[in-house]
Amino acid sequence: MSIEFYEEYIESNKAIIYKICRAYTHSKLEFDDYFQEVCLQLWKSKEAYNHQSKLSTWVYRVTLNTCLSIIKSEKREVDTVEINESFDHHSDLEDTEAQERLNTLYMGIRQLKKADRAIIVLYLEDKSYQEIAEIIGISMSNVGVKINRIKQQLKDSIVWKSLI
Template sequence: MSSDFYKTSILPFAAIIIKICRAYTNTQEDFEDYYQEVCLQIWRSKDNFREQSEWSTWIYRLSLNVCLTLLKKKKNKYQHFASDYIPVELAEDNRAFADEPLNQLYDAIRQLSEVDRGVILLYLEEKSYQEIADIIGTNPNNIGVRIKRIKERLKRLFDGKIN
């Protein structure tokens, strides 16, 4: 992967990738592996981008798909990673893992179903129902109902931890 491609096409969207990877991992090591795999898949798939959506939408969708695939592989214990390389930008941003309220939010999000995690992350990014539906691959009418149910589930999770 060229450093120019990384700097221009991945790094500006690193926050998206980080949020999604964090929602699907429980450890720093898994997070770093998922992040690396997402970046690699973006680079491998860049020629498949057909400009039918925004680049950021494509990044969201690809990141979600990679994380879901890795999660399934991990469940089946067939996961392999070829590199221990961690981008400097990622290593420098580890302070987010020290934020306890943020960790609690991610813990609650990880208790949701795999698809619901993606939906709530996109909702928190203030994506429209149409954008969420496009990324997830569902009907926009379904998204509003799904978000309401996710919020209720998260509230129950937080109420159970706090009280």
């Protein structure tokens, strides 16, 4: 892997890769495995990037497809796994209260359906509905409906957990 590839594809899109991998993993070790596999898949498929969409959009797609492929190949169901472990891999947050809120949010996200996780991670990344629709492969109006439902699910999940 060349330094140029690393800087252009990995380093410039590190936040995207971290967020998606974190939404699909439950431990730092598992996160590291997913991250490494994403980097490998980006390297292997770099020639397939045709510049018709933004590089970040392509990286989202490769990262998301890689994470979903890993889950599928492991033949395990992680949609509603109870998460007891939190980790703050590569966090820019120094405030422990803010870090705890972020961990709580990711715990809620990990309990969503696989497709819903992808949508909410893109939304939290401030992607437009058009960009989300393009990446996920659904209509823009469907994106809006799904985001509202996901936000309500997360709100209910997080409120419920705080009461326990």
